Amino acid sequence: MSEEQSMAKMRAALVEQERPPRPNGIATSLTFAWRALLKIKYVPEQLLDVTFFPVMFTLMFTYLFGGALAGSTSQYLQFLIPGILVQTVVFTTVYTGVSLNDDISKGTFDRFRSLPIWSPSPLVGALIADTVRYTIASIIVIVLGLILGFRPAGTILEIIAGIILVLIFAFSLSWIFTVIGLILQTSKAVMGISMTLLFPVTFASNIFVDPATMPGWLRATVNANPVSMLTTAVRGLMGGRVAFTEIIWVLIASAVLILIFSPITMYLYRNKR
């Protein structure tokens, strides 16, 4: 094809396009979620953290510590599985901040920010896609647990409600990591800081052990930890003893996290250099 022809072709492609009606925030957020999920096709390693880690943690804690902590591994499983579900998903939220930081450093977000769309939608979309990842992690933990001998007393609906509660909390918690992802310069730093935050928060909880034997001050801290409340709520739901107080507290904590950290995220996002 000659120069002339290709130029004519280009001009033809550049004629005035009819602008469709402006899409709403939900539509654009879902489009961004689609983008994030497409990436899994190209970078399947992305799923390592939601597949390999839950399996490793569950096996490690059940067989290394389970017997010593609860008398037998099968007894410990009943206690551990709801907790490890919480732990796995809470840890997965870190990647929200890491991938946001990566994305922004590449300049893709400059274009997104210059589009006439509801401006939080790139972030909300990423979080929706992450929720899909959290769901995968949850299913893996539960299925593995069932294989190893986890026998929940709750109904299927209660188990699903437990998973949904974890997802709600994780979605809310992710906004902390979007803030960190926007403040720090490199994704490595995001990873480091986030892990430093998450280790004490998840381990100073009732995920792995009953806090009854802890010193009083620590027990008070552990019991006030939202992660403990979430774990208690999930244990309750899966064990067929619905713990309404804890569920309410988890929902309040989630709302507070979103109310505080999503405006900060949006402020940082809009004013990012």
Added chain:
Amino acid sequence: MNNDLDTHNQPLAIKATGLVKRFGKHRAVDGIDLAIPQGIVYGFLGPNGAGKTTTMKMLATLLKPDEGSAQVMGHDLLKEPDAVRTRVSLTGQFASVDEDLNGIENLILIARLMGYSSRIAKKRASELLDAFGLQDAAKRQVKKYSGGMRRRLDIAASMIIRPDLLFLDEPTTGLDPRSRNQIWDIVRALVTTGTTVLLTTQYLDEADQLADRIAVIDHGKIIAEGTSGELKASVGSGVLHVRLLDPSTRAQAQQLLSDALGTPVRLSSDPAALAAQLAGTKAASKALAALDANQIEVSEFSLGQPSLDEVFLTLTGKPAENEEQKEGAKS
């Protein structure tokens, strides 16, 4: 500067007054006024860190100016950022495409965000890939694209709905000459369809070739503005360019020429070349005679308009390349 006919007879794509952006204590943009007519290619020329990209980001609603105001395609930048966003498109300095996705997915993404249905988005995406010569790379991950392909995809993504104003940030930095020419052709084709293009560049020949009007930016200020002809004229009438056969004779030639002409003689970046400003052809023949008398052989000898390089040197007192390699400069 702004009182020429163009700016009066045509509506303005951009009208800006006193734009300032501070990063900490550093004034990245330090009082920039613009009046850019519609339908032209306008070039921001300057070294890295001069404030070109920051100015562009403010005009594209990505950064809020600390001071000043601007109208972009008739909409106030601060009061109606969304209206501005429907009229402009941005192709950033670091490719603003998603390198994890393939070519067609990138274009579908933007088309969907514009509100097209999935079917029309696909159709528009393949149409643009075809027009930009990327149809064979539609299913290839952008990570595996060459620099030129990536740039073309980036511009194609800005053309899902052809914008009235396109911001192109250093469109050819790091490209080979062939890809660079392709981008230049695209920009020229774009302007014929009615889109105004604002581009930044650190390459003088790019501004010279492509831009109808140029603003020379240094340290956050516009230090000169006009057509490339006007900028050259403002520096002086003629420049003598001499290229020697043997680079080792350059120092001697410099001495001889400056004695013969009575004006300073500059060494060009080419190790065999020199340049000097002079008043007329008479001086040129004197210069040639001086070289000839000392058996310094000359491969090229020309009298012409100053290059933009020389314009830049005269305006800033330093060559344009000076700050080029400052990595991580806040531009």
